[in-house]
Amino acid sequence: xxxxxxxxxxxxxxxxxxxxxxxxxxxxxxxxxxxxxxxxxxxxxxxxxxxxxxxxxxxxxxxxxxxxxxxxxxxxxxxxxxxxxxxxxxxxxxxxxxxxxxxxxxxxxxxxxxxxxxxxxxxxxxxxxxxxxxxxxxxxxxxxxxxxxxxxxxxxxxxxxxxxxxxxxxxxxxxxxxxxxxxxxxxxxxxxxxxxxxxxxxxxxxxxxxxxxxxxxxxxxxxxxxxxxxxxxxxxxxx
Numbered sequence: 001x002x003x004x005x006x007x008x009x010x011x012x013x014x015x016x017x018x019x020x021x022x023x024x025x026x027x028x029x030x031x032x033x034x035x036x037x038x039x040x041x042x043x044x045x046x047x048x049x050x051x052x053x054x055x056x057x058x059x060x061x062x063x064x065x066x067x068x069x070x071x072x073x074x075x076x077x078x079x080x081x082x083x084x085x086x087x088x089x090x091x092x093x094x095x096x097x098x099x100x101x102x103x104x105x106x107x108x109x110x111x112x113x114x115x116x117x118x119x120x121x122x123x124x125x126x127x128x129x130x131x132x133x134x135x136x137x138x139x140x141x142x143x144x145x146x147x148x149x150x151x152x153x154x155x156x157x158x159x160x161x162x163x164x165x166x167x168x169x170x171x172x173x174x175x176x177x178x179x180x181x182x183x184x185x186x187x188x189x190x191x192x193x194x195x196x197x198x199x200x201x202x203x204x205x206x207x208x209x210x211x212x213x214x215x216x217x218x219x220x221x222x223x224x225x226x227x228x229x230x231x232x233x234x235x236x237x238x239x
Contacts, residue, residue, distance in 0.1 A: 005229040008047040008123060010150035011038070012143065012160045015055035015084055017217045024056055026087050035091035037223050038128060042097060046227055047123040049153055050130045051146040052088060054080025060138075074138035078105055081142060085132035086110065098127040104136030104145070116152050123153060143197040147204040158210055159226065160197065161217035166234030167196050183235045186212075196236065205236075212236040 013034070020027030041048050057080035060073030082103055089099045100122045101111035112118070114131060122129045134145040143160070150158040164171075167189070170178040181194075186206035189196050196202065196214060205212050215222055215233030226232040 002228045004041075004044050004046050004227045006046065006156040006227050008049070008153065008155050009041070009227065010049045010051065010146060010153065010155040010158045011223070012146035012158065013050065013052045013217060014162050015053035015057060015080065016163060017161060018052070018084060018087070019056045026056065026084065031087060031091045032094075033220070034217065035088065035095060035097075037221070038092060039095050039097045040224055041227060042126060042128065044224070044227070047126070048128050049119070049123060049149060049155060050085075050088065050128060051142055051149060052081055052084040052130070052132070053142040054078070054084060056080075057083060071138040074134075074140075075105075078133040078136070081134060082107060082110065082132045085130045088130060092128055098125075099130060100127050101130045101132055104131070104133040107133075119149075120153050129153075140200065141198050143201040144204065147197070147201040147210065150210055151204060151208045155210070158205060158212045159223065160212065160214045161223065162214065163216065163218065164214075165216045166214050167194055167236070169194070171195070181234050182231070183237070186236055186238055189236055202236075206238050209238045211238075 018026045018031050020030035038048055054077045058076050060077030063073040064070040085101045089101050092099045102114040102119055103111050104114050106113055119129050131149045134140055134142050167181045168178040172178045186202050190202055213233055213235050222232050
């Protein structure tokens with residue numbers, strides 16, 4: 001096995017990545033496969049921080065558009081991410097990996113509070129640190145939370161593992177003529193309004209020179225190959 005290119009990563013998983021072929025919820029086969037890939041990274045000496053969305057359970061913004069109070073909807077979405085974090089913790093612990101779930105909301109009977117220095121210490125000890133409940137504030141997405149945590153824990157790269165192969169000019173599932181971008185800058189992504197992350201997340205990464213790699217989570221072994229330096233998905237960098 002080649003030496004990892006990155007020592008510490010922040011991996012952002014969409015909630016939909018845990019559904020597998022189901023219409024919602026958590027698919028046991030899928031979550032265990034992802035857990036095994038994360039464990040492989042740890043065995044290779046990579047320190048892994050993880051942020052998981054909650055879209056497989058509920059999307060607060062969508063509920064707000066249906067009439068639910070936006071702040072209430074966002075709090076519901078934060079709790080959905082805690083559910084996913086606990087499920088991933090269980091899957092990783094079943095294969096012998098030490099994990100700590102750290103929540104931006106106080107849920108002391110379920111998981112730890114997020115404290116930056118403690119999070120870094122967990123990573124240094126080889127534990128997977130799962131950052132739940134977004135930023136703890138409404139109106140911010142889990143993409144913004146991933147960008148924030150990546151910067152806070154001094155990650156070498158932010159990896160967004162999603163259901164597409166990278167960044168396209170349009171949704172490739174709807175537009176077969178969409179152009180694939182193997183590499184681009186944050187300013188290009190912002191100017192062209194590409195559907196990568198929300199603007200807050202992109203600007204945070206840009207301003208702190210945090211490279212972002214967008215890739216397909218459903219390609220077996222792809223995360224490991226990426227960490228070892230293979231050009232997978234799309235790379236977004238500052239300037």
